Amino acid sequence: MTSIAELYRLQEVDLELQSARDDLTDVQSRxxxxxxxxxxxxxxxxxxxxxxxxxxxxxxxxxxxxxxxxxxxxxxxxxxxxxxxxxxxxxxxxxxxxxxxxxxxxxxxxxxxxxxxxxxxxxxxxxxxxxxxxxxxxxxxxxxxxxxxxxxxxxxxxxxxxxxxxxxAGGDEALLDRYDELRAGRQGQAVAKVQGGSCQGCRILLPVNLIQRARAGDEVVQCNNCERILYVT
Ligand SMILES: [Zn+2]
Known part of the structure; x- marks a missing residue:
């Protein structure tokens, strides 16, 4: 796994996992x-x-x-x-x-x-x-x-x-490490979609060049405000 799209999919699975685990903890306590x-x-x-x-x-x-x-x-x-x-x-x-x-x-x-x-x-x-x-x-x-x-x-x-x-499996280790680090303290959201020129993680308007670099997909680009990895769809 290398693409940001796959990383975003991983995040969706992780968020679902977190929610299911929280529900399970609640059920078990009752x-x-x-x-x-x-x-x-x-x-x-x-x-x-x-x-x-x-x-x-x-x-x-x-x-x-x-x-x-x-x-x-x-x-x-x-x-x-x-x-x-x-x-x-x-x-x-x-x-x-x-x-x-x-x-x-x-x-x-x-x-x-x-x-x-x-x-x-x-x-x-x-x-x-x-x-x-x-x-x-x-x-x-x-x-x-x-x-x-x-x-x-x-x-x-x-x-x-x-x-x-x-x-x-077979993903970029460094990228996965960065993903894990970013998830902590960001409610499990390390990757943010870019919509209407804004980071959907923190809602700030992003510089155009940052969006262009993220769209090119040659490198991992992070939001200049919340540091989430930007995902341009
Ligand atoms: Zn942001």
Whole structure:
């Protein structure tokens, strides 16, 4: 590759490559789980754990209340059988039954409160799971799109790199070096077309002799303002 026209074509490929690589970087940064989804999964796990605790608590309290119920059976049976006739003994027995019954009532209340907490934990878990499923659905579709875009861009980049290698193959090394140097700091534009007597890189009106030299094509002519290599079509 020696002509400025080919160098200009190389620049077009390089600009496309840069744009595709930028797009790919953007796509790759958006691939993976978003923070919101990670947070929703964590919340659902916490609700699951809270439900396990609430279930255990309810079972314990229910068992305690049942146990208390069994403790009342024997003394209340003795009381109603009428076998205890000693008034003092009967009074003690009555007090024991009353005390056990009060305790049973308190334990029943605790078991009821535990059941309400269990219901609440079940509702919270259902809500957290619904939110998680919703997010998984939308995020899944978005991630599929991003993966498809990534694959398209990778294909485009491979094809452009192939074109670039072909264009640069056997080229004038010194010219390619100068091209690379000029690209840096000029938004990747080392070559500028000349149109209406102006450099299209910096829009300045060019001296006529400079345009003539560039048109002749015997040498590499650069803009006297922005130093871009001039390409007269
Ligand atoms: Zn210029």
């Amino acid at each position: 691939l993976g789980e978003p923070e919101e989804l990670i947070e929703a999964r964590r919340a659902a796990e916490e609700c699951q754990e809270a439900l396990r605790v609430a279930e255990r608590d309810f079972k314990d309290r229910e068992a305690e209340a049942d146990e208390q119920g069994r403790k009342i059976e024997a003394p209340s049976q003795r009381m109603y059988e009428g076998k205890v006739t000693n008034p003092k003994e009967l009074e003690d027995l009555q007090q024991e039954v009353e005390s056990l019954t009060r305790r049973r009532g308190a334990l029943d209340d605790e078991a009821l409160a535990a059941m309400e907490r269990l219901d609440e934990a079940e509702r919270a878990l259902a809500e957290a799971q619904r939110h998680l499923e919703e997010l998984t659905g939308t995020t899944g579709a978005e991630q599929d799109e991003l993966r498809a875009r990534q694959s398209t861009l990778e294909g485009e980049i491979a094809s452009l790199e192939g074109q670039r290698a072909e264009l640069a």
